[in-house]
Amino acid sequence: MLRRATPERLSTFSDGVFAVLITVLALELRPPERPTFEALLALWPTWLSYAVSFLFIAIVWTNHHYLMRYASDATSSLLWFNFAHLFSISLLPLSTAWMAVSELAPQPVAFYAAIFFLVNATYIALAWELVHRRPDAKTSPKVRRIMRVRSLTTLCFFGVAAVVALKYPLVGLGICICCLIGYLRPEPPWAQMRDEETAQN
Incomplete structure (x- = not known):
């Protein structure tokens, strides 16, 4: 008999997908053909690509966990939004x-960069389902805004x-990296402060 989907099982399944993605990403790394540091440094585009992607997956994973704590039930729309998010990543x-x-x-x-756009778009859909659409969410209107x-x-x-x-690839990649900085901390600056005030009251 099939088990009923729950937020916990959904989060566990998502964790497994993220772990597989990191593994696949690491498997793409190849050592240089010549045994010299010069040959290793010549592969800097590969190392840079890997480092940015690893950071991106780590940030998406962290933000996904932050959103999933608002899930009280694994609704059909939540399942599909989550699958769309996992597909994009x-x-x-x-x-x-x-x-x-x-x-x-x-x-x-x-x-x-377009993949980054797609991942962020599906993240917005997931946030809308878990936080913005539900008036009983544990966040103030200011934090949601x-x-x-x-x-x-x-x-x-x-x-x-x-x-x-398309014209300046390094600039485009730099913009993507700068955007990631804004998600290093999943919750907005005032969210934790408000939670502490609520707990005190």
Whole structure:
């Protein structure tokens, strides 16, 4: 008999997907053909691509855990939004490998930035389902507004990065990296402060 889906099982399944993605990403790394540091340094596009993608997966994973704590029930819409989010992040190893092999050529970097855009778009959908759509969510309207502004702002920047990368790939990649900084801490600056005030009252 099939078990009923719960937020805990959904989170566990998602963790497994993230773990597989990190493994696949690491398997794409190849040592240089010559046994010299010069040959190793020549692979800097590969190392840079891997480092950014690893950081991206780590940030997405952390933010996914932050959102899932608001889930009280695994609804049908939550399941599909979560699958869409996992699908978008599953494209990262492919785009990373293409960007690394091309040595940061314009179109692969633009595709890479487009994947960032897609991941952020599905994250917004997941946040809407778990936080913004539910009036009983454990966040104030101000915190929800900050989360919304941050998500939409970075979404726009990822879109700009994809376009800019077609002409200036390193600039486009740099924009993506800067956007990731905004998600290093999943919760907005005032969220924890408000939780502490609520607990005291």
